Amino acid sequence: MVIWMDDQELIDLFRENGFKVTAQRLAICKFILSRGDHPSTDQVYHALKIDYPTISLGTVYKTLDLLEELGLIQKLRFNESNIRYDPDLQLHINMVCTKCGKIYDYKAENIQNMWNVIISDLGIKPKGQRIDIYFECDDCK
Ligand SMILES: [Zn+2]
Ligand SMILES: [Zn+2]
Structure with a gap:
């Protein structure tokens, strides 16, 4: 099961853990938590660049790392250049x-x-x- 959180819950979680919430960060969270296809950092970046033209690959990386740290997503590392993100934390x-x-x-x-x-x-x-x-x-x- 994918953890479902609304905007306010995500914002609270970030703040509780001492992280600033930006519109871009929030967009990255919502995007990754809604996806079942295990996107890569690049895929997240390209998908969000349309609505957030100023987003950087670094922000995507950092935010995804943060989400992993907060236990919301799982990082699937296949090799150095192929890392995918999975919001489903249950055994599958x-x-x-x-x-x-x-x-x-x-x-x-x-x-x-x-x-x-x-x-x-x-x-x-x-x-x-x-x-x-x-x-x-x-x-x-
Ligand atoms: Zn195929
Ligand atoms: Zn999976």
């Missing part, structure tokens, strides 16, 4: 197309149960988790 499978790079979320019905079994077998308390499957999507086949 990221299906990554190796051709076009699109990422589709897949929520297997019993994945949480399977995961609980694995975690209890391991006897650990995970600090995070990520499951990726690589494939070729329908658009690319």
Whole structure:
């Protein structure tokens, strides 16, 4: 599930954590929290540049890092130049197309149960988790 927050809740969260809220920051937050396609920093930047022509790539980077720090989004690092952002923090499978790079979320019905079994077998308390499957999507086949 994606965390849903209205403008005021986002503004409060930023302020509580000592960060200034700007229109651009707010726009970045709302954009990323509404997306299910795991955009990259570049994609966020290009999408918002239309409405916010003065936005910089640096602001996008910093804001996304901040959102990760605040626990609102998850950073999926594939390699140095391919970092994607996922607002879904619940256990799910990221299906990554190796051709076009699109990422589709897949929520297997019993994945949480399977995961609980694995975690209890391991006897650990995970600090995070990520499951990726690589494939070729329908658009690319
Ligand atoms: Zn995902
Ligand atoms: Zn594809």
